[in-house]
Amino acid sequence: MPFTPLTQLPDRPxxxxxxxxxxxxxxxxxxxxxxVWGIARARHGTVLLRIEDHDRKRCQLEYxxxxxxxxxxxxxEPDAGTSAELRAGPxxxxxxxxxxxxxxxxxxxxxxxxxxxxxxxxxxxxFDGGDVPNExxxxxxxxxxxxxxRAAGRGLRVVIDDGDERxxxxxxxxxxxxxxxxxxxxxxxxxxxxxxxxxxxxxDDLEQGVNLVIRGRDLLASTGRQIWLARMLGRAAPPVFLHxxxxxxxxxxxxxxASHDTGIRELRxxxxxxxxxxxxxxxxxxxxxxxxxxxxxxxxxxxxE
Ligand code: GLU
Numbered sequence: 001m002p003f004t005p006l007t008q009l010p011d012r013p014x015x016x017x018x019x020x021x022x023x024x025x026x027x028x029x030x031x032x033x034x035x036v037w038g039i040a041r042a043r044h045g046t047v048l049l050r051i052e053d054h055d056r057k058r059c060q061l062e063y064x065x066x067x068x069x070x071x072x073x074x075x076x077e078p079d080a081g082t083s084a085e086l087r088a089g090p091x092x093x094x095x096x097x098x099x100x101x102x103x104x105x106x107x108x109x110x111x112x113x114x115x116x117x118x119x120x121x122x123x124x125x126x127f128d129g130g131d132v133p134n135e136x137x138x139x140x141x142x143x144x145x146x147x148x149x150r151a152a153g154r155g156l157r158v159v160i161d162d163g164d165e166r167x168x169x170x171x172x173x174x175x176x177x178x179x180x181x182x183x184x185x186x187x188x189x190x191x192x193x194x195x196x197x198x199x200x201x202x203x204d205d206l207e208q209g210v211n212l213v214i215r216g217r218d219l220l221a222s223t224g225r226q227i228w229l230a231r232m233l234g235r236a237a238p239p240v241f242l243h244x245x246x247x248x249x250x251x252x253x254x255x256x257x258a259s260h261d262t263g264i265r266e267l268r269x270x271x272x273x274x275x276x277x278x279x280x281x282x283x284x285x286x287x288x289x290x291x292x293x294x295x296x297x298x299x300x301x302x303x304x305e
Contacts (some may be wrong), residue, residue, distance in 0.1 A: 003038075003303050005170040009240060013045035013212035017078065018201070021063035025070040027262040028046050028216070028247055028255040030281035033076050033168045034299060035244050038287070041300030048208055049081035051094040054200040057192070064094075070264045074274045075296040090229035092208075102155040102195050105203040105233055106156075106188065112232045114159040115188065117150045118143040152193070157185040158232070165224035170242035172217075173195055177224025186225055198222060202229045210239055217243045247284040 017036045019029055040047045049071070053059035068083035077083075081093030090097040109115060120142055135200050139157070148154060162180040169175050179186070188199045204227075205213060220243045227238040248254055255262050275293035283291040287302050 004174050005242065007170045007240065009039065009043060010068065010211050011043055013043055014048065014213040015039060015040050015045055015214055016048040016050050016208070016210050018050040018052050019067055020055065020056040021060060021067055022055070023063055023133050025067055025264045026255050027281050027284065030074070030277060031244070031247055031263065031285040032214070032216060034278060034282050034285065034287060037076055038299040038303045039076070039214060042303035046079045047297070048210065049078035049093055050204060052201070054095045054097065054195045054197060056194055073268065074277060078277055095204070097205070101207055102200065102203055109158060115156055116144060117148040117154040118157045119148060119154045119191070120138055127260055138182065138237065141185055146187060147168045153191055155187055155191045156189040157187050160184065160186050160225070160228065165227050167223065167227060167238065167241060168238055171244055175223070177221070179225035182221060183225060186229065198225060198229065202226045205239055206230055206233055206235050212242070213239045214242045214244065216246045218246060244281065245285060
């Protein structure tokens with residue numbers, strides 16, 4: 001049962017594996033890795049590793065080191081941003097070492113769109129009310145016309161136009177999203193001075209030449225705004241996006257970083273080999289029809305046309 005994309009994937013794609021070091025690696029990450037490395041290998045592409053530690057409060061060095069160790073154990077070696085490079089010190093493959101790029105991108109964004117300071121708290125925004133109940137909170141634009149200065153303790157938002165974004169997801173087909181209705185003016189930097197996920201990931205994908213984004217379906221709703229933002233930053237053509245299924249526990253519960261039954265360290269301690277872990281992830285994600293060991297060398301096989 002080979003995986004057949006619905007849309008043309010780039011030849012020799014540049015793709016990325018972009019975990020946040022907020023916990024230990026679990027099978028959900030390995031599912032993503034199997035798609036990323038598998039598709040890249042099948043199409044003679046490149047895999048970049050990117051440590052997404054924009055959220056300094058939740059990210060920990062211990063988790064970053066554990067993540068590199070687990071990837072090494074699994075045999076998943078990126079073509080750029082190798083564990084040796086990341087262990088050696090500052091690297092363009094780690095978000096906290098990319099501050100100057102984000103500042104440059106912010107300056108560029110300000111040339112095309114209005115950026116303004118915002119002192120709303122998350123709670124205040126929830127109070128403003130959104131039109132996408134149960135999904136995410138839409139910012140109602142309270143600070144848009146207030147002309148607040150950029151002082152410490154204030155976030156930065158960009159005015160988002162009220163248009164729709166259409167794209168073809170390589171696994172899900174045609175999609176239409178209206179970012180202005182989903183999230184309202186986009187937060188670029190939060191009140192504690194941290195770049196947001198949406199901003200950092202869009203800048204990184206642009207600057208690192210990523211033309212194929214492979215990630216779980218939980219991030220599908222973010223795609224329209226990332227395509228919009230990339231255009232505002234001067235990106236000519238957006239990357240191709242592929243949102244793959246997420247694996248859940250037998251009871252339908254989402255895997256979490258605290259899941260002891262799916263943590264890579266636990267599976268390893270229980271005696272599983274790297275090939276068995278990769279094979280289990282590929283099976284649970286529906287990439288292969290039966291659970292059997294899958295070697296790193298064979299990761300591209302299910303994705304060859
Ligand atoms: N860092 C995100 C995560 O850990 C992935 C971001 C992305 O693929 O766009 O889920």
